[in-house]
Amino acid sequence: MHKIVFLDRATLAPQIRLRVPSFAHEWIEYDRTTPDQVAERLAGATIAITNKVALPGEVLKMLPNLTLVAVAATGTDCVDKAVCRQIGIVVSNIRGYAANTVPEHAFALMLALRRNLIAYREDVLAGEWQKSGQFCFFNHTIRDLADARLGIIGEGVLGQRVAEIGKAFGMVPMFAAHKGRTGQGGLYTPWEDVLATSDVITLHSPLTERTRNMLALPEFRAMARRPLIINTGRGGLVDEADLVTALxxxxxxxxxxxxxDGEPPSMDSPLMRVASRHNVIVTPHVAWASNEAQQTLADQLIGNIEWFVEGAPVNVV
Structure with a gap:
């Protein structure tokens, strides 16, 4: 009988239903797990579920019964996959569940910032409308999305969906060629051209050693059109201290x-120090978290586990 341990159940909303796996099992779940609790809680487990709790190699080597790590997310940087391959632990992830929710959130950020909604709302609450003496006032610049050039970094499911929505708004989408690489084909616009010509740059890349801090001060200085920077991917894709300098x-x-870059961020982190500015919006890693997307994720998670137990693992990374 399998022993399944979910290390961070609270990373899914309480209203999201987790279907009971179709095989004999023991199910144990914890709302949260700290690094020093991982080994103890996974002792004897054959299947571990984690969303963001790290499973480093030294801990994985202490768990001889573990056969599957089911990541309840797309990103798997929290798991030492090299050690998993070395000792025969399968790692699966969730795919395709966020094709609507993340792009919609990205466009919510774009629209709010291009139209200065936060600043205007604060002005209204402060009585500026009444002080204006007329039917409207123009304290902040408003820009349309139509005809804006949309630089997309990451050409996967999310990037493709962002391009579709951008076209519906009348934007001009461009997929950035991978930084430092050339000759990638007609889908891509050269990296330097995307930096120089975009009005909005949105990130949808995984976080790897190659992509960490892919946007830093040299890149910001190459952005001739002073674009918005939208990041619903991973925090480490952008050097946050350099972002503050760019702002x-x-x-x-x-x-x-x-x-x-570090979640939750400390209140004195570079990102949080600028979070109250009118031209900055920070949301708490919830772009993925519509009810519809979370339920799709939960159903796929249990499906991944069931297929593994059947001997036909899917979504293996």
């Missing part, structure tokens, strides 16, 4: 971030 120097016109 201070007017190299970018604003930032909409749903992720941070």
């Amino acid at each position: 201070d120097e007017g190299l970018v016109s604003g930032a909409g971030f749903d992720v941070a």
Whole structure:
């Protein structure tokens, strides 16, 4: 009989239903698990479920019964996959569940920032409308999305969906060629051209050693059109200290971030120090979290586990 341990059940909303697996099992779940609790809680487990709890190699080697790590997310950087391959642990992830929710959140950030909704709402609450003496006022610039050039970093399911929505708004989507690489084909616009010509740059890449801090001060200084920077991917894709410098120097016109380099970020982190500015919106890593997307994720998670137990693992990374 399999022993299944979910290390961080609270990373799914309480209203999301987890279907009971179709095989004999023991199910144990914890809302949260700290690093020093992982080995003890997974002792004797054959299947571990984690969303963001890290499973480093030294801990995995202490778990001889573990056969599957089912990641309740797409990103698997929390798991030492090299050690898993070495000792025969299968790692699966969730795919395709966020094709609507993440792009919609990205566009919510774009629209709010391009139209200065946060600043105008604060003005209304402060009585500026009444002070204006007329039917409207123009304290903040408003820009349309139509005809804006949309630089997309990451050409997977999410990037493709962002391009579709961008076209519906009348934007001009461009998929950025991978940084430092050439000759990738007609789908891509050269990296340097995307930096130089975009009005909005949105990130949808995984976090790897190659992509960490892919946007830093040299890139910001190459952004001739002062674009918005939208990040619903991973916090480490952007050097946050350099982002603050770019905002201070007017190299970018604003930032909409749903992720941070370290979550939750400390209140004195670079991102949080600018979070109250009118041209910055920070949301708490919830772009993925519509009810519809979370339920799809939960159903796929149990499906991944069932297929593994059947001997036909799917979504293996």
